[in-house]
Amino acid sequence: MKARNLLTSTLAALALALSSSGASQAQTRGVTDTEVIIGSAGDLSGPAANNGLASAHAMQLRVDEINAAGGIHGRKLRLIVEDAQYQVPRAVQAANKLINRDKIFAMIGTVGTPQNNAVFPLLEQNNIPSLFPLSQARVMWSPVNKLKFQFNADYRDQVGGAVKYMVDQKKTKFCAEYQDTDFGKDIVTGAEEELKKAGLSIVAKSTHKPTDTDLGTQMINLRKAGCEVVVLGTLGRDAIIAYTTARRAGWTDVEFIGVSPTYDPAVSGVPDGGTDGLYASTGVWIKPREEMPEAGRQMFDKYKAAYGSEPTVSAMISYIGIDLIAIALEKAGKDVTTESFLAALESIKDYNDAFGNPPQNYSADNHQGSNAAFVTRVKGGAYELIAGPISHTD
C-alpha cells in the first residue's frame, strides 16, 4: 500500500516537474513555428449574421492573400470563426473554446456590443488582445486598455458627426428611437453629448426590441413631440421599418439619422425608393469601386467573385483589421510576444487602408485609429455622400 502511495506521489512530482519545465520554454500563446492563430466569435446564423458572415468572408480573404504571399516571418495566419448567433451566452461559449482549446493569439471581429462586453474579461484574464470588434461602441477602445483596439469612428463619433451636421442645418428639436440595449443607448448618449455642446437636448425618446416588426405607435409618439430630427439607435431592419412607417403615415417634415448598421445595401435597396432621404452616418465610407485605390478594387472584385455580392462595411472593417494585425506582426519581428505585438500596433502611424478611408494613427494613449465620420443619404437606391469626413472633436 505504502509502496503504491510512494509511486503515485513520485509520478505526480515528475509530472509537475515536466509541466513546469514545459511552461518555462513555452512560446507566446497562439504562435507556433508555422502559424499564428486568430479567433473570432462572429454571428453566422443569428440576427446580425449579414454583418457576421460578410466579416468572416472578408477576414478569410485577407488571410488567404497574406498566406499566399508567404505569410509573416515564415508563419501562416490561421483564422478560426465560431458562430455566436448574436447571443451573449454563445459568445462566451465560443470565446472559451477559442481561448482554451484553440489557444488563440488574438481575437478579432467579435460581433455585438453586449457580446464583446461579456467576452472581454475572459480575454483579459488570458492576456489576449481584443481587436477591431464588429461593434462601434465606445467601450471597445476607451478607456484605454492595453488589449483593446478599434480603428474607426465609434457610434458616438458617428452620431456626433451627424448631429453636428444637423445642428449646422439649424435643426433644434432632436428625438431618439432606439433599441433598448447597450447598443441603442450608446448611440443616444453620443447624440446627447454632441447636442449639449450646442445647448440642446433630446426632446422625446422611444424604444423597441431588436425583433419588433412594427413601430407604428413609436412613430406616432415621436410625431406628437414635434421632432425635426429622429436619431435612430437601430440596426438595418428596424431602421427601415421606422423610416417607412413614418413616411407612409405622411410624416415628411422630419429627418432620420442612423449610424453604421443603417449604412447597408439592404437599407438603401428598399423597393420604390422607400428609404430615400434617410441619413446614415458611418466611419467607413464605401467609395464607388472606380474611386478606390488599386488594392481596394482588387479586394472588391475578389470578394464579389467569391461570395456573389459586393463587400459591405462589415467586410471592409474586418479586411482592414486583418491587414493591421499582419502589419503589427511584421513589425514585431520573428520572436513576437503579445507585448511586442501590442507595442507594434501602437506604433502604427498614417496607415492608409485599401479603400481610401481617412488615415489611422495609434499611440500608447490612443487605441482608436480614426474618429472621422461620413454623413450619407439614400438617394435612388444608393448612398450619396453629404458631408465628411467630419471629426466632431475638431
Add this chain to the structure above:
Amino acid sequence: MTELSQLIVYGLATGCIYSLIALGFVLIYKATEMVNFAQGDLLMLGAFVAVTFILTLGLSYWLAFILAVIVMAAFSYGLDAVVLRRVIGQPQFSVVMLTIGLGFIFRAGATMIWGTEPYNFPAPFSSGVSVVGGVVISHVAISIVVGTVVLCSILWAFFRFSKLGVAMQAASQNQLAAYYMGVPVKRIFSLIWAISGGVAAVAGILIAPLTLVDNTMSMLGLKAFAAAVLGGFGSIPGALVGGILIGMIEQVSGAYFIDGSKDIAAYATLLLVLLLRPQGLFGAVGRKKV
C-alpha cells in the same frame, strides 16, 4: 381622436396577421389536439418562398402569392404525413417538443438557403397611402385586412358547404365515429395541416411588405399563440377576435402607457385572461373530467 383612429388602423393590420396565425394554431388543435409551435415558422417559410418566386424567378406578385400558398400547403401536408402522424397518441409533451424542434430546423434551414440579409418584399401596393378623415391608411394595411376577410370567408364556406369541409368537422369532433362513417381520418388530418400551412403562407405574404422577409418573422408566432389562447384555443371565431384584440391592445398600450408596455401587453393580457376566464373569450374547450 385622429391619433386613436390611426392606432386602430395599425392594430387592425397587425391584429389580422395574428388572427391568421392563430387560425392555423386552432385548426390543427381542433382536429388533431396538437399544438403546432412551428406555426410562426411556416409563416416565415411562406414569405421566403414567395420572395424567391418574385425576385429569383421574376414571377408577378399574384402568381407568386398563389404558388407560395400551394407550395406551403403541400409542404405542411407532407410534414404531417411524414413526421407528425407518428406522434399521434404520444404525450402532449412530445408533440410540443417536436414542433418547437421543427421550428428551429425551419429557421436554421431558411438561413442556410436564403441567407441572413433581410429581403425587401416588392408588392404592387407597398408604397401607396390613402388619407381618410386625417387618418393615414397604407395600402399594405388595407391589403392585409381585405386578404384576411377574403380568406376567412373562403374557409367558412369550405367548412360549411363542401363535403370535405364537413368531413373535417366530423373528424375533429369524433375521430372514431368519423372513421366508422368512412371518413379517411389520416388524410383529413394531413389536409388540415395543408390548410394551416397555406393560411400561414398567406399571412406571411400579406405582412412581408411591412416587416421585410428574414428569420425574425417567426417571432410573430408567439404573439399569435397569445391570441389563440385569448380567444379560447378551440374556437375559430375566437382566434380571429383574439388576434385583432391583441393587435389593438399592443398599439394602444404602447401609445398611452409607459414606453415598453407595447412589448408586454400581449402576454399581460394572456395572463389576465387565463386568471379570469381560463377557457378564453369564446371558450369551447371542455374540461376533462377525472
